[in-house]
Amino acid sequence: MNRSYLDYAAKRIGQAVIVILLSYVFTFIVVSVLPGDPITNVLRDPQNGFSEEEIQQIIAAQGLDRPVLVQLWASLSQFLSGDLGLSMRSNRPVSTLIAEVLPSTLVLATSGLAVAIVLALVIGYGTQFLPRRYGQGLLRGFPSLFLSVPNFVIGLVLIHIFGFQLGLFRVINADSFWATFFAAVALGIPVSAQIAEVLIANLDHEARQDYAAVARGRGISQSQLFFRHLLKPSALPVVTVVALTIGELLGGSLITETVYGRTGIGSLVQRSVTTQDLPVIQAVVSLAAVAFVVVNLIADLVYPLLDPRVKLIGTVKPRPATGDDTFDDRVEGIPS
Amino acid sequence: MSAILSSHPVEERERGARTSLRIPISVALSLAIIILVIAWSVVPGLFTSYSPVVGVPAQKLLGPSFAHWFGTDHLGRDVYARIVYGTSSSVTSALIAVVIGVVIGGLIGLLSGFLGGWTDIVLARLVDMLLAIPSFLLAVIIVTALGFNTINAAIATGISAVAIFARVMRSEVIKTRQAVFIEASFILGGSRWYILIRHILPNASRSVLPLAVLQFGLSILVIAGLAFLGYGDPPPASDWGLLISIGKDYLKWPWLVYAPAFVTIVTVLSVNRISRWLRKTN
Numbered sequence: 001m002n003r004s005y006l007d008y009a010a011k012r013i014g015q016a017v018i019v020i021l022l023s024y025v026f027t028f029i030v031v032s033v034l035p036g037d038p039i040t041n042v043l044r045d046p047q048n049g050f051s052e053e054e055i056q057q058i059i060a061a062q063g064l065d066r067p068v069l070v071q072l073w074a075s076l077s078q079f080l081s082g083d084l085g086l087s088m089r090s091n092r093p094v095s096t097l098i099a100e101v102l103p104s105t106l107v108l109a110t111s112g113l114a115v116a117i118v119l120a121l122v123i124g125y126g127t128q129f130l131p132r133r134y135g136q137g138l139l140r141g142f143p144s145l146f147l148s149v150p151n152f153v154i155g156l157v158l159i160h161i162f163g164f165q166l167g168l169f170r171v172i173n174a175d176s177f178w179a180t181f182f183a184a185v186a187l188g189i190p191v192s193a194q195i196a197e198v199l200i201a202n203l204d205h206e207a208r209q210d211y212a213a214v215a216r217g218r219g220i221s222q223s224q225l226f227f228r229h230l231l232k233p234s235a236l237p238v239v240t241v242v243a244l245t246i247g248e249l250l251g252g253s254l255i256t257e258t259v260y261g262r263t264g265i266g267s268l269v270q271r272s273v274t275t276q277d278l279p280v281i282q283a284v285v286s287l288a289a290v291a292f293v294v295v296n297l298i299a300d301l302v303y304p305l306l307d308p309r310v311k312l313i314g315t316v317k318p319r320p321a322t323g324d325d326t327f328d329d330r331v332e333g334i335p336s
Numbered sequence: 337m338s339a340i341l342s343s344h345p346v347e348e349r350e351r352g353a354r355t356s357l358r359i360p361i362s363v364a365l366s367l368a369i370i371i372l373v374i375a376w377s378v379v380p381g382l383f384t385s386y387s388p389v390v391g392v393p394a395q396k397l398l399g400p401s402f403a404h405w406f407g408t409d410h411l412g413r414d415v416y417a418r419i420v421y422g423t424s425s426s427v428t429s430a431l432i433a434v435v436i437g438v439v440i441g442g443l444i445g446l447l448s449g450f451l452g453g454w455t456d457i458v459l460a461r462l463v464d465m466l467l468a469i470p471s472f473l474l475a476v477i478i479v480t481a482l483g484f485n486t487i488n489a490a491i492a493t494g495i496s497a498v499a500i501f502a503r504v505m506r507s508e509v510i511k512t513r514q515a516v517f518i519e520a521s522f523i524l525g526g527s528r529w530y531i532l533i534r535h536i537l538p539n540a541s542r543s544v545l546p547l548a549v550l551q552f553g554l555s556i557l558v559i560a561g562l563a564f565l566g567y568g569d570p571p572p573a574s575d576w577g578l579l580i581s582i583g584k585d586y587l588k589w590p591w592l593v594y595a596p597a598f599v600t601i602v603t604v605l606s607v608n609r610i611s612r613w614l615r616k617t618n
Contacts, residue, residue: 015461015464018461019461019464019465019468020468022461022462022464022465023465023468023469026465026466026469027469027477030477030478030481031477031480031481144605144608144609144612145605147554147604147608148553148557148601148604148605148608149597149601149604150557150560150561150564150577150580150597150600150601151561152561152564152580152581152584153580153593153597153600153601156580156583156584156587156593156597157593157594157597159587160587160590160593164587164588246470247467247468247469247470247471247472247473248470248472250470250473251470251471251472251473252472254472254473254476254565255472255561255564255565258564258565259584269473269476270565273476273477273480273567274566276480281477281480284473285469285473285474285477288469288470288473289465289468289469289470292467292468292469292470293468
């Protein structure tokens with residue numbers, strides 16, 4: 001725990017706080033300042049049957065009659081003190097609404113991530129040890145294939161095959177084990193592609209190193225080589241990638257929950273979007289940004305501690321370079 | 337010692353060196369598919385004689401056959417015709433999304449990398465902020481604010497891609513800025529803006545191309561996702577995502593899902609293949 005690490009940590013934490021604040025402000029601007037004024041649109045929708053007096057009450061209760069900057073300030077300070085406000089629809093605290101559905105989404109997202117990691121490991125193992133002519137090329141094509149399939153299609157295909165044809169589960173019973181399992185698979189497959197891409201590149205690199213040749217020369221088995229030698233150095237940079245996929249998991253749950261008829265954060269967002277329940281949308285999006293920033297912050301802070309090479313060199317610069325003073329190079333999609 | 341410890345670069349070079357002008361078969365196939373898709377979107381009438389809107393109720397929910405390649409839907413409309421006519425909207429909207437991402441993101445990256453200093457720091461935080469909001473969620477809230485239709489879905493998708501382009505552009509600009517020929521141009525009396533436009537922009541843009549192509553495929557998926565959730569144009573339209581969304585209520589007649597899904601996947605796969613090829617030949 002040297003000085004430069006502490007500097008690095010302080011800087012990253014500072015950046016994280018700024019990014020969280022900015023994303024709150026940005027969401028606020030998008031949700032409440034852009035044209036269309038969803039508030040009056042929805043409230044005045046005759047179908048909803050609010051009287052003019054009730055509309056005024058709601059507007060006053062939400063503080064919508066104040067100047068935008070005042071609203072922003074009030075809303076932001078509320079958010080920072082942990083108060084997410086009231087739903088415009090049900091008048092219940094947004095935090096309660098979120099708390100009700102969060103466990104379901106957490107189950108889905110963590111099992112989705114587990115599926116993704118296992119799948120990525122299997123693909124990674126295969127690319128190293130399957131016969132070069134047959135399985136390898138196919139396996140190397142998997143991440144690219146996974147990234148080309150809309151995740152709702154994966155969900156629907158799984159429902160069609162395992163639900164309709166094989167009768168393994170019924171979509172109506174969304175919380176049953178198999179329904180959850182296949183929802184997790186649908187969510188995890190596209191995510192596994194990102195993890196697998198990085199893992200394969202790292203495994204290829206490590207497999208060419210001298211130590212791998214020496215290990216092979218000693219005559220150890222393939223799985224020993226993989227798990228004991230190749231996996232650890234290859235998996236370290238993957239930590240950062242896994243942290244980045246949290247956005248994918250949250251965004252994907254929006255669609256997967258719709259496909260599988262689950263109640264969760266995703267369906268909450270969808271409902272709030274159709275009813276233009278702005279406080280709920282604002283809260284969910286901001287919390288998603290907080291989750292993303294915090295998870296990535298942790299990954300960035302832990303990374304230099306996990307990878308001794310980083311400490312040996314002295315400058316704290318993890319390989320997917322996050323400590324750079326401003327931007328960093330971990331661009332998804334195209335490795336430089 | 338430190339070279340070993342600090343791990344990486346090099347290696348990729350050996351592969352890049354032997355790429356020639358020959359186009360691999362898979363890339364040629366991908367290009368052919370993309371050309372077909374573009375043709376579908378420009379002159380859909382050439383490819384099918386059925387109407388995408390008016391169906392024959394007596395022929396509803398027929399399986400794939402020679403008369404109806406992809407079968408018919410619940411209103412007796414030819415699914416192939418629906419897909420062909422929906423192409424234009426799906427492709428155009430993805431294109432709009434990419435243009436928005438490239439132009440705004442590219443500009444941010446260019447300024448941030450070239451000017452450096454405070455501009456860089458401020459823009460970097462803005463880009464971080466865009467990255468922090470899960471991109472699909474970002475697209476959803478923007479399309480909510482703009483209103484539900486396909487063009488707005490495209491704009492939302494484009495904005496959610498700004499950050500990626502900004503990052504790549506910035507790192508390319510910084511790489512280019514340090515090149516000797518930039519120094520030479522500066523010594524020869526080139527002004528900052530001249531160098532930026534004449535030298536840095538073209539050089540830095542080169543690696544943005546494969547990314548833009550990749551993003552095109554991704555945008556098709558994101559826009560399909562938004563259409564699937566009902567944030568695109570409503571039903572008489574036949575965007576691919578919307579077709580799949582309609583098909584999900586008729587899973588007993590699976591071609592209603594599989595046909596548009598197949599077209600979407602093959603298109604995106606082709607686009608990704610071309611992007612990969614462009615990246616390697618660069």
